[in-house]
Amino acid sequence: MSHVAIRQRPVLAYFEVADCSGMMSVVLWNSLCPRFFRSLEVGTVIFIVRYVVKEAFQMRTRPVSYYPDLKTYKEIDISLNPQKPAADIKIIPPKQVKPEWRLPSIKYRFITRDLLDTLPDTYVCDVIGLVTFVGRCERIRKKDDDNAFWVRRFVEMIDQTSTKPFILELYCTSQPDIYNQLHPVSFLVCTQMRVVRNNFHDGCSIAYLTSSSETQIYITGYHKGRPYTTDTTVRRFIQWAKSQHKTDFLERSVVGGYYSFPPLPSNFQAYSQNMKDISEMDEVPKSKSLNWSWESSKWSEIKSRVKEFLSFGHLLLESCPQKFEYAKKEAIMSQHNLQSSRCSSLLFDSSNCARDFATAWSNGYYALTIVDLNQEIALDVVFLPLTTDKIFITGANDTTFISILSGGWTSETSIINGNKTVYISN
Template sequence: MEGSSSCSSMLSAPRQPSFLLSTLERLSNTPCLKLSAQEAPPVAVIALRRYLSEQAVDQQQPVFYSYDVTVTDGSWRAKCFLHPSLNHLVHTNTLRTGSDISVRQCSYVYNERRLGCGYICVEALVCDAEKSALLPGVDDIRSLPVLVKPGMERSMLLHSDVPLQPDCRHYLPLWNNDDPEGDIWMSDSPSSETVLDVSKVALLGGLESYLRYSKKPYPLLVKIIHKSRLRYYGRPGLKIHYPYQAYFEVADKSGIMSLVLWNDLCPEFYQRLSVGTVLYLQNYALKKSYSNKSRPQMSHYGMTNFTSTEISLNYREPAAVITIVSPKSVQPQWGLPEVSYQFTSRSELENLPGDYVCDVIGLVTFAGRVERVISKGNKGPDKYWSYRWVHAVDGTFDQPFILELFSTSHPEIFGHICPMTYLVCTQMRVCKVEGSQPYLSSSCGTEIFITGYHKGQPYVGDPRVKSFIQWTKTLKDNTVMQKSTVGGYYCYPHPPRFFKQTAAKSPVPLVSAADLKKELETLQYREHKRVAIQGWITAVRYTEAPRSSETQTMEGNEVSDDEQEQVGPEQQASPPTVKQTFAGGSLSPSSDRSSANILKIKNHQSETTPSCLNRGSASSKRHRNTHGREEEEVDQGQVCNAPFWEISGWSIQQQELSERLCQGGLHQDSIFRKFVFDERITLMQWSNLQPGQWTSEPIADPIPPASCPGYYQLTILGINKQMAVDAAFFPVGNVGDPRAVGLPQDPHNNTMLSCLSSGFLFPLSGAALPQPGRRQQHKRCPSRS
């Protein structure tokens, strides 16, 4: 092992002193290869990369994923291994790119199975400022030299796009497993212009006979008519370097069959294959299909679907030969079918049965923040799916499509969904829930396209797509933009007013207070869970948010508590505000009860029907994550003057609690923002997940202020009176709130209980959402193709 204290001569040393360089020198001269320091200058995190761990036998708690963290001190950059004990800092987004950290303990680790390789392991650190104070002074991160121990220049290979741990070949996305990540994924290879011998090709309809008699089949000439997202099936101990799988549906003149791309072929071909691509396949394998495999809906083609057999393309045994045929070389006499779609309009959605599969096109008016949900029934490493809620209008109905969109292995599209873009979603499943409007959910076979990605897609000639494009040309951009929103907490379908516990497995489980505590403690960054608890509301506090020009506009109709006694009947009929509901003045034309009476009635009813508090408990889970961008809370203002109510004896009773959870306010990230076209980059960054790599792009503008007149903080006492939960409640008060879409707006008397059970103030204030169904003739400015 080399003991030199200088860095590689291949790299010219920077002029200014370097903390990273001095650290490597000290590690080289330390007998135990370990350093500790109480104080250390900050370094900036410029990359966080995740990959499957090598499972250690002696670990009591298995660690499924490892992380490489790349840091810079402004002079050098170094890729280090993050000790597994620090993984939780990544899980909660405490350790994130674009921030500064102070390394308190590190060591140097030699690769015992590879010559001339080693790396720094960060074993203890302190996360400093949310935004780095160091990075703004760095002009070009890529120009900084990479720190390598002298004599170990071979480690330069490990400091590229390959994990530091031995036997690991590739990185995974930071927040899910289904997106391509890294330079191994090819996308720009040209199609073949070679002359193909199509005199002897097999038809899909005859492949079952080859499988039956184990004969080597002729080549195939097929067209891709459907593409599914990637599936990653890696787990510790699996001796497969690229454990990926991707399903396609291919067709020729005889019918349709599934094609599976396996393992090493996925990085090479997945991003190069798209719907409409023609393939010439040789040396493929035939296998029997899984009987319980979910399949895309292909009935609209009117062709035979061969479901008992599937085509397997492998990297070896046998090594498949895949030729992508140039569109110019495709001949009509081959008889390959045209790609077909089954677009559904919003006006038709109400009459479609549940689980019906369709395609949709619409103009985006709301793009929710990207969240994560853990995969159901996952027995291996924790697997998270990324998803977001989207609203889109198509000009046929006065309500938008409500779309639940999961990542489709195309992050360049999924991360750029924003209002004012044309959105196409294929293979969407109709979901119907009692008490809510129908919505559409994506599946593993869904593809998503937005403005900038429509050119050349087979659907551009579909009559319904052309009709939609003509309608959008009649709209005014400003009219649509004024009703468009981004981000915020969004939960659909809406919780029922009355919680019913059934024998069947409920999508919203009823949990104990102890289980709720565990759920909150294990909740990861942007992870979404829905649970129900039983309890009593023991205290309510109204907090008025800081006023901005936007907030004042929303509260233009609000009157103070004193003024409410003087207003006339016509003024009383105006929509209520959040504060008025708490104060309990003239909450509706027929209500003249005092706030004390309302709260007494509310408290009595909450004790008799505690399960109605499901909405409040569901909201509380978003407030647990005190790390990352979600830690910023709405200013609680002058708490001493805030309207407040509690049950008698609560001040004494709360001293006997064993624990109190979620003491905090409403997070800024939980409130939607109005969409402004000039601020779209900032808004997209804010609503997307924290990136795994920092880029030296111009600093984004500050996030626009939230439209939040105020909110309630409820204290819910567990049914056994041992634990209490503080939960923020922000009722829908304006039709401009994206949560108002699909909300059953049954009249109620605006008591606290009725607002909690319904989720909104009655009636909602503000102008109506865009009325695309009227197809009013307006002039549209920019074209969107």
């Protein structure tokens, strides 16, 4: 549901409906939205009386149609109002649906992980998988409104066709209850997802999926009766997933932490080639052992001019990814900023309960000192490199320190125990 930016700020919601003659949008207005928004699902058959046909609002996104034989009417909408005239909406039970109505069957476009790398950019599809990672909620400022934010999180899930996971960028939309219950070892279905293909550094091309305004997500406990449960791809996945051992996936499942995606260039020169006012950085040699400190040759000179030194170089337990445990599910999700969709009387002390969870982080971390462009403020921050099993890496043998900082990863063979201190100037 959304608001229209006019004086009375009416509420509206869009639905796509179809019969044997074609497909078009239905708009619910004002009080009809909360009344029918939760009861109208994909596959629901409705009978409407006293509707108004109006010119469609063109400046909005629309779902991609999976019905090539049906005509889509984009120029007009069916408008349902609570008054003048008051629309009458009736939901038809499945047993009362008549064959002579010739209503189209619900279609999906499910893909498997082994096909993802072959799909073109912006391709729209549906996916199902077993969740192995759920990241923290992140806020992204909207470009057209400095006071508004998008909320997103990264999720990884796998299927039976590949050892590589689906990487999902999921934005929070009209399903906050499900969105905030996302956790590992659950079956996740996402519809109307869009393929994003980017050529990253060193010729590496990574395909991932991002949600659209029309995306719907469903997790374990919400699948019963959904039309997609009869899809062949879905049935094959469920058959495979039921044959797997839950304990094996629990060992691999991770919640929270920082998800570095998409990966940055593997060297500072490539990272800064399109940036202005970036001074040349000292060359940092390769090292088989990362148990060392490094300091820029410019640091002594810059340090004397620094007016303010801000220290945030202490690692908080909440920043580390943690293993998922069913018995502590609610506490773990709360700990990693997975906000609940409704107020709860159960409160958690983050400073105490974080110590009760098993961490999934075996590497150490870096304490970095960064100087602003004016060289007046220095800031201590924490940097946690990722391991190579979390993202797709090219040049995995590159262990230069600057590659670790820019790419956000470290080789599994270079496990660090303890914190390292380095100094970096702009």
